[in-house]
Amino acid sequence: MRCDRIWTRARLATLASGRPDLGVVEEGLVASRDGRILYAGPAAEAPDLQAAEIVDCEGRWITPGLIDAHTHLVHAGDRAAEFELRLAGASYEEIARSGGGILSTVRATRAAAEAELVAAALPRLDALIAEGATTVEIKSGYGLTLVDEIKSLRVVRSLTGARPVRLRATLLAAHAAPPEYAGDPDGYIDLICRDILPAAASEGLADAVDAFCESIAFTPAQVERVFRAARAHGLPVKLHAEQLSNQGGAALAARYGALSVDHLEHLDAAGVAALARAGCVATLLPGAYLFLRETKTPPVEALRAAGVPMALATDCNPGTSPLTSLLLAMNLAATLFRLTVTECLAGVTREAARALGLQDETGALEAGKACDLAIWDIERPAELVYRMGFNPLHARIWAGQ
Ligand code: DI6
Ligand code: FE
Numbered sequence: 297m298r299c300d301r302i303w304t305r306a307r308l309a310t311l312a313s314g315r316p317d318l319g320v321v322e323e324g325l326v327a328s329r330d331g332r333i334l335y336a337g338p339a340a341e342a343p344d345l346q347a348a349e350i351v352d353c354e355g356r357w358i359t360p361g362l363i364d365a366h367t368h369l370v371h372a373g374d375r376a377a378e379f380e381l382r383l384a385g386a387s388y389e390e391i392a393r394s395g396g397g398i399l400s401t402v403r404a405t406r407a408a409a410e411a412e413l414v415a416a417a418l419p420r421l422d423a424l425i426a427e428g429a430t431t432v433e434i435k436s437g438y439g440l441t442l443v444d445e446i447k448s449l450r451v452v453r454s455l456t457g458a459r460p461v462r463l464r465a466t467l468l469a470a471h472a473a474p475p476e477y478a479g480d481p482d483g484y485i486d487l488i489c490r491d492i493l494p495a496a497a498s499e500g501l502a503d504a505v506d507a508f509c510e511s512i513a514f515t516p517a518q519v520e521r522v523f524r525a526a527r528a529h530g531l532p533v534k535l536h537a538e539q540l541s542n543q544g545g546a547a548l549a550a551r552y553g554a555l556s557v558d559h560l561e562h563l564d565a566a567g568v569a570a571l572a573r574a575g576c577v578a579t580l581l582p583g584a585y586l587f588l589r590e591t592k593t594p595p596v597e598a599l600r601a602a603g604v605p606m607a608l609a610t611d612c613n614p615g616t617s618p619l620t621s622l623l624l625a626m627n628l629a630a631t632l633f634r635l636t637v638t639e640c641l642a643g644v645t646r647e648a649a650r651a652l653g654l655q656d657e658t659g660a661l662e663a664g665k666a667c668d669l670a671i672w673d674i675e676r677p678a679e680l681v682y683r684m685g686f687n688p689l690h691a692r693i694w695a696g697q
Contacts, residue, residue: 303325305355306357306358307355308326308358308359309358310337311661313655313662323339330696331666332666332696333661357674357676358661359641359669360645360660360670361430361431362644363432366610367420367433367610368435370417371413371613372413375396375614378400388615398438398615399472402439402440410451410454418458420620424612424620425459430658430692430693432462432463432464435465436466437468437469441476453501462694464652466504466534467506469488470507470522471507473514482518493526505522505523506534506536511541512540519545519548523552533553536559537559537563538559538564538567539560540562544567547567550570554574555577560579563578563594568602568604572602575605580607580629583624584611593634600639605650606642607651608640608644609622609651610625623687666694667693668695669691669692671692
């Protein structure tokens, strides 16, 4: 069989679907053709392969390329000054209610031209790529006008051309009510449903629609209006739910067949059951939990017992999770949320792919999927979770290159 490249003498963590473990292959081989995996498995069982190029991995480990399924990495400015206020005792909610918080990033993002936003986002995207990320989801949500939300989504499409990485753009116009609609959040929801969402859909700029369901953001009834508009335009939905309080957002999202429901610190038993019934992914964001110094952890044991797939992401954003490391996200999920090594690795590969509706495309070393690989200088997979702030990436392959 003709192929483009073979990676030999590798140890594989295939994360193959339907397996409870990492899918380890000690003497493994990966072959690619036309950017896809032709074979991944034991070298001894491989078909007869004629490769244009052979790469000797010298016993290194290969995992699927990492996937960050939840970021807000397109934005201008930073919130370091607000961080100092928080260190001095102010709460995130207090800062948000006094016009800082999300709205300060909105002012900076509106003032930035598209090219400036691309330039600001690239170092954050590059940090993820440097740790083996091959797929990244990016949300809008710091524009909050028709023009500025569309601008932010265009930035995501520009970033796609700028780096060898698969990007997914999510419209998060329902992130906060902008100052023009202070006291009239329903008026802003009207604008989203009537203008912003249809424009994003018709220009093909959004792959999904998200919203922030929270006491400081939007009610379940307001979120549901956004979900109905998304459905009318054929776009899948996701939701920031039960981050700071329990609003019943997870159950609402499950009713709309959401790809994922994210945060979930305050998720209750009914919410867990709703996610399980709907087959919805629970995306955990330990960076935000740590940075906000939260004390209530998401109900990981209940999610595990109910068989809800768990993804892990950075939530890279300037206010609550200025994190650009999936390796550190894994360490935090293990140490703070008690995820196992297998759950952590599945959370940034197979389950993260599912949280983006990309489970047939990437996230596992399986024939037919995109040849997205991370090759690591490690002795065992647990090292990827165990270290804090150390990057053992040897090479990253995206779509076979
Ligand atoms: N939840 C969060 O943690 C971020 N957005 C959201 O919906 C916060 C965004 C910010 O503070 O800029
Ligand atoms: Fe977020």
